[in-house]
Amino acid sequence: MSRQQLDKTTKTKREGSPWTGLWAVVTKEMADQLTSTRMLILEALIFLTAAVTVYAAAQNIQDAANKGSFLFLKLFTTGQSPVPAFIGFLGFLVPLTAIALAFDSINGEFSQRTMSRVLAQPIYRDALLLGKFIAGLFTLALVLTTIWLLIMGLGIITLGVPPSGEEVLRGLMFLLATIFYGGIWLALAMLFSIMFRQTATAALASIAVWLFFMVFWPIIADMAAKILAPVQVGLPQELLAQAHMQSLLSRFSPNTLYAEAIVAMLNPVVRSLGLVLPFQLQGAILGTPLPFSQSLVLIWPHLTGLIAATLLLFALGYVIFQRREIRA
Amino acid sequence: MKHILKFFVFGGVILAALFAAAPTFAQGGGTTRSVAPDLTLFTRYPIQEVALGETVNIDLTLRTQEQPQTVKLEVQDLPAGWNASFKGGGDNIRAAYVEPEEDTKIKLRVDPPADVAGGTYDFTVIATGEGQKSVLPIELIIKDKVPAHLAFSTDLPTLRGTLNSSFRYDVKLKNEGDDDLTVNLIADAPPGFQVNFKLSGKDVTSIPVNAGETKRITVEAKAYAELPADSYPINVLAQGDNVQAQMALTAEVTGQPKLNVTAPDGRLSAEAYAGDSTPMTMIVKNTGTAPVRNVKLSAKAPNGWEVNFEPDKITELAAGKQIEVTTHLKPADQAIAGDYMVTFKATPEDGAAESADFRITVLTSTMWGIVGVGLIAVAVVVIGLAVTRFGRR
Numbered sequence: 001m002s003r004q005q006l007d008k009t010t011k012t013k014r015e016g017s018p019w020t021g022l023w024a025v026v027t028k029e030m031a032d033q034l035t036s037t038r039m040l041i042l043e044a045l046i047f048l049t050a051a052v053t054v055y056a057a058a059q060n061i062q063d064a065a066n067k068g069s070f071l072f073l074k075l076f077t078t079g080q081s082p083v084p085a086f087i088g089f090l091g092f093l094v095p096l097t098a099i100a101l102a103f104d105s106i107n108g109e110f111s112q113r114t115m116s117r118v119l120a121q122p123i124y125r126d127a128l129l130l131g132k133f134i135a136g137l138f139t140l141a142l143v144l145t146t147i148w149l150l151i152m153g154l155g156i157i158t159l160g161v162p163p164s165g166e167e168v169l170r171g172l173m174f175l176l177a178t179i180f181y182g183g184i185w186l187a188l189a190m191l192f193s194i195m196f197r198q199t200a201t202a203a204l205a206s207i208a209v210w211l212f213f214m215v216f217w218p219i220i221a222d223m224a225a226k227i228l229a230p231v232q233v234g235l236p237q238e239l240l241a242q243a244h245m246q247s248l249l250s251r252f253s254p255n256t257l258y259a260e261a262i263v264a265m266l267n268p269v270v271r272s273l274g275l276v277l278p279f280q281l282q283g284a285i286l287g288t289p290l291p292f293s294q295s296l297v298l299i300w301p302h303l304t305g306l307i308a309a310t311l312l313l314f315a316l317g318y319v320i321f322q323r324r325e326i327r328a
Numbered sequence: 329m330k331h332i333l334k335f336f337v338f339g340g341v342i343l344a345a346l347f348a349a350a351p352t353f354a355q356g357g358g359t360t361r362s363v364a365p366d367l368t369l370f371t372r373y374p375i376q377e378v379a380l381g382e383t384v385n386i387d388l389t390l391r392t393q394e395q396p397q398t399v400k401l402e403v404q405d406l407p408a409g410w411n412a413s414f415k416g417g418g419d420n421i422r423a424a425y426v427e428p429e430e431d432t433k434i435k436l437r438v439d440p441p442a443d444v445a446g447g448t449y450d451f452t453v454i455a456t457g458e459g460q461k462s463v464l465p466i467e468l469i470i471k472d473k474v475p476a477h478l479a480f481s482t483d484l485p486t487l488r489g490t491l492n493s494s495f496r497y498d499v500k501l502k503n504e505g506d507d508d509l510t511v512n513l514i515a516d517a518p519p520g521f522q523v524n525f526k527l528s529g530k531d532v533t534s535i536p537v538n539a540g541e542t543k544r545i546t547v548e549a550k551a552y553a554e555l556p557a558d559s560y561p562i563n564v565l566a567q568g569d570n571v572q573a574q575m576a577l578t579a580e581v582t583g584q585p586k587l588n589v590t591a592p593d594g595r596l597s598a599e600a601y602a603g604d605s606t607p608m609t610m611i612v613k614n615t616g617t618a619p620v621r622n623v624k625l626s627a628k629a630p631n632g633w634e635v636n637f638e639p640d641k642i643t644e645l646a647a648g649k650q651i652e653v654t655t656h657l658k659p660a661d662q663a664i665a666g667d668y669m670v671t672f673k674a675t676p677e678d679g680a681a682e683s684a685d686f687r688i689t690v691l692t693s694t695m696w697g698i699v700g701v702g703l704i705a706v707a708v709v710v711i712g713l714a715v716t717r718f719g720r721r
Contacts, residue, residue, distance in 0.1 A: 018715070126715065271664045271665055271666040272664045272665075276664060277662075279630075279631050279632070280660075280662060280663065280664050281664075282630040282631050283628075283629060283630030283633075283668045283669050283670065284630070284664070284666055284667065284668050284669075285666075285667040285668060285669055285687065288666065288667040290665055290666055291689065291691075293691070294665040294666070294689075294691055294692065297665065297691075297692050297694055297697060298665065298692075300697045300700045301699075301700050303700070304700030304701065304703050304704050305700070305703065307704050307707075308703045308704050308706070308707040309707075311704065311707035311708060311710070311711060312707050312710060314711065315707065315710045315711040315714050318711065318714050318715075318718070319714045319717075319718060322714070322718030323718060
């Protein structure tokens, strides 16, 4: 009884807004992030990538053969050998930036012995953690939005036409998907920075996970599909089941989710992201773009998956951080 | 000269010998002259038929047996208004000199007046020599002209055909008059018809038809508007100088049904949710000129799609009418979002089927969207639980 009462009293003591000081943390963190040499290098890298790829894409699009609808979306997806398309670069530049933003966010404070000082201020741990996460996400969003605007602007200059409403909408959805793709890696890096005392360990662990999903997961998904849904006789149903299983497993990787989402958004002709059976294409008018709403329906699971994964990773980090004992 | 001398000598002897019987001789000589006149005026064709308005040239011959002499020529009893003149050696003459044994040829030119009526006209040409006269009566018969006349004829004045066919009438136009005519061809057809005249394959509006000639003309009538089934009169008129001929032709247009499949606002596209029956309005029109019967409606859609029509059969659709058909279109459950082609076809019992391609945009259900939102909600709840359990340290 008395223990319960004690709990209650401690809880009552802890009352007050958990958001106090949140924006102070966010602004301070963002100021740190944006002025750090690490971010400057990454930003320079991303801007360079954007400029080069868009220039190459615009050159390619200006050839008569490549003209068509949704020219602005082609700026993102068109590459010209040897320069890959912008989205190809984003696939690893976004995780890299997100990890760089967050791998030392918590354990860095510990190693610099500033954590107890921060928490000595009237700021809850909730606000500190959320503030650091939001600051990271904002920084990422700022960088990506700037690049997005840069690309659209370059597009208007090089193509000479303004983007259509649907192109802008699709572009914005692409931006949103990219930010939350970064959000996953940001939450993961933050989780590792809570779990591991050493910043280097956290960075290495984050990069290991990224490499795992980038390089090994497709192979593992392929193998696992063969084991879980074996083709014994070679019936079409078995082949179909295996293909479905492989598709399902590969979608556990945020890379796959992100790649599929942006392909459907930036290429309106894409009708389906999974396996398409021949009878489903009967009577279909190929090469016609899907309406924006249908493309959105198509990638909605991917988009929500990316957002939900970000939230869950953050929740996990939050629980671990809250349970940790912090000594001055 | 020698001859004349001989004549005088011989004549003197006779005169002397027959002096007593002179009055008898003189009397007898007069009778001999009248029996065989010395001066003769003749023509080979004293009675001539002459066409109206023509100038007549008559060849005259003057002959004398013995006495060379100057002969005066004149025309008597010429009808009023007529002109006559003699021509010799290219000039107008009034007299001619005649030698024995050598005929003098003269031309008589007679100009009847322009308004002369048909009939027989007499006049006399008189040649007056030295003490003798020769009279030549001439008769000119002026024939009335056959009045100008055009005649149309055809074997098949009534033709039957559909709206799209051209009606070709073979028509003969005969000029029954004596004059060559230039004939204008005019057609009077009801609105909606275009009529052309063709002569040996070429479009003509005006043709020359010589006297007595028959021209074969093709009258080609073509309907260019949507006309109801009926018989249409086409009047063909040929106009010469003052004459005209007319003929009535008939084009019997038989009706022809023509179907048209479309949508109420002409927009051949629609949206449908995969696995859901979507009603769609379609319009079947009869744009032809005859009613259609027993029109069956069918659709060509991808596998797994269900298409029902309401009604699924049209018993009769009068010309110019339309009917609304409600189509229940249900894309397959597994249909992928995007555009599909669905062909709706209306097949009448007799006549050509008509179809229209509709572009159906298949939309997929937004149910998964709600599931996705649920997923985010779960994540938010997890955070909420974590905050309530561990919050505000």
